[in-house]
Amino acid sequence: MTQSPDKLARRVVRQLTPYQSARRIGGSGDVWLNANEYPDAVPFDLTQQNLNRYPSCQPNQVIQFYANYAGVSSQQVLVCRGADEAIELLIRTFCEPSEDSILYCPPTYGMYAISAESFEVKRTMVPLTAEWQLDMPKLAEQLPRCKLLFLCSPNNPTGNQIAPEDIEILLQQTRHQTLVVVDEAYIEFCPEASLVPLLAKYTHLVILRTLSKAFALAGLRCGFALGNPEVIQLLLKVIAPYPLASPVADIASQALLPANINLMRHRVVRLNQSRDNLAAALAKLNNVVAVYPSKTNWLLVAFKQAQYVFHLLGEHGIIVRNQALSLGLVNCLRITIGTEAESARLLEVLQSIPENRS
Numbered sequence: 073m074t075q076s077p078d079k080l081a082r083r084v085v086r087q088l089t090p091y092q093s094a095r096r097i098g099g100s101g102d103v104w105l106n107a108n109e110y111p112d113a114v115p116f117d118l119t120q121q122n123l124n125r126y127p128s129c130q131p132n133q134v135i136q137f138y139a140n141y142a143g144v145s146s147q148q149v150l151v152c153r154g155a156d157e158a159i160e161l162l163i164r165t166f167c168e169p170s171e172d173s174i175l176y177c178p179p180t181y182g183m184y185a186i187s188a189e190s191f192e193v194k195r196t197m198v199p200l201t202a203e204w205q206l207d208m209p210k211l212a213e214q215l216p217r218c219k220l221l222f223l224c225s226p227n228n229p230t231g232n233q234i235a236p237e238d239i240e241i242l243l244q245q246t247r248h249q250t251l252v253v254v255d256e257a258y259i260e261f262c263p264e265a266s267l268v269p270l271l272a273k274y275t276h277l278v279i280l281r282t283l284s285k286a287f288a289l290a291g292l293r294c295g296f297a298l299g300n301p302e303v304i305q306l307l308l309k310v311i312a313p314y315p316l317a318s319p320v321a322d323i324a325s326q327a328l329l330p331a332n333i334n335l336m337r338h339r340v341v342r343l344n345q346s347r348d349n350l351a352a353a354l355a356k357l358n359n360v361v362a363v364y365p366s367k368t369n370w371l372l373v374a375f376k377q378a379q380y381v382f383h384l385l386g387e388h389g390i391i392v393r394n395q396a397l398s399l400g401l402v403n404c405l406r407i408t409i410g411t412e413a414e415s416a417r418l419l420e421v422l423q424s425i426p427e428n429r430s
């Protein structure tokens with residue numbers, strides 16, 4: 073008798089529902105507005121050809137350039153395979169399986185919970201308030217029981233900034249007891265909101281960053297954790313020996329040159345303008361209930377008939393992110409800002425919905 077591999081797998085893995093990434097969900101269409109990617113590819117050439125050698129674990133130039141860009145010292149930077157790997161490293165470094173708990177505030181990014189679950193780390197939720205801000209009394213109650221607090225600001229999928237005063241109060245409440253992780257995957261779209269200045273004051277603050285969004289390099293798989301040097305050293309104990317392929321380090325170094333950072337900032341200005349134009353146009357549509365303010369490269373939109381709109385867009389080859397399963401967002405779609413032409417196509421389909429459709 074042969075044993076099925078499914079029976080050999082850990083119980084938690086057999087029961088795990090993997091993250092429903094935009095790529096995994098798939099869909100057929102030619103307008104991809106579901107993964108918060110930059111709509112155009114920024115070209116790079118490889119400059120290193122020594123693929124016979126293993127890469128450096130923490131390539132100096134990438135670390136140094138990112139430290140300069142973020143305004144921290146190189147000892148405060150860890151580079152890894154996307155911010156997703158940083159989430160996983162934090163959980164593996166700080167949480168005892170079956171014993172410790174992470175705390176997070178839905179609706180928010182799904183990987184905090186999934187990474188914790190796959191390592192059998194407990195999960196505690198304190199939902200955001202109706203204004204999508206932190207529920208401070210409930211957090212104060214739960215924090216002493218949790219090792220890691222994951223906050224996302226600006227928050228995916230709601231698009232708003234979490235009040236920095238609240239985060240600082242939590243930092244004061246959690247000294248020596250809980251690590252506060254702030255995911256700044258979208259911070260380039262509102263750089264003034266970064267909590268990096270607080271790193272000097274709080275050694276238990278960790279900030280997550282990525283090249284996947286404003287830097288237009290989602291396919292590169294390159295992200296960062298910024299934190300106290302002691303925290304970075306601990307994460308380096310559990311990271312794989314060669315987390316970054318040489319071509320990744322090569323391209324990341326180029327993307328972080330001052331001229332390319334400048335180009336990124338210009339892209340952000342254009343994208344933010346496009347977002348505000350699209351928000352104004354969407355707000356006029358009959359089927360739209362609300363276009364929520366966004367500090368990011370997407371719009372969260374509530375529709376009278378979100379499921380109908382989702383499928384109608386799909387039929388026209390436009391793929392957006394359905395939020396039906398996100399806490400409190402049952403009638404919402406998350407729409408990434410694409411090119412001007414893509415926004416025009418989206419509006420054209422939405423404007424074709426008859427006013428009296430019920």
Ligand SMILES: *Cc1c(COP(=O)(O)O)cnc(C)c1O
Pocket residue numbers: 108153154155156157181224228255257281282283284290293294295
């Ligand atoms: C996209 C995203 C990530 C993942 O970033 P990668 O660097 O591509 O792994 C992390 N957090 C949030 C909130 C995101 O939206």
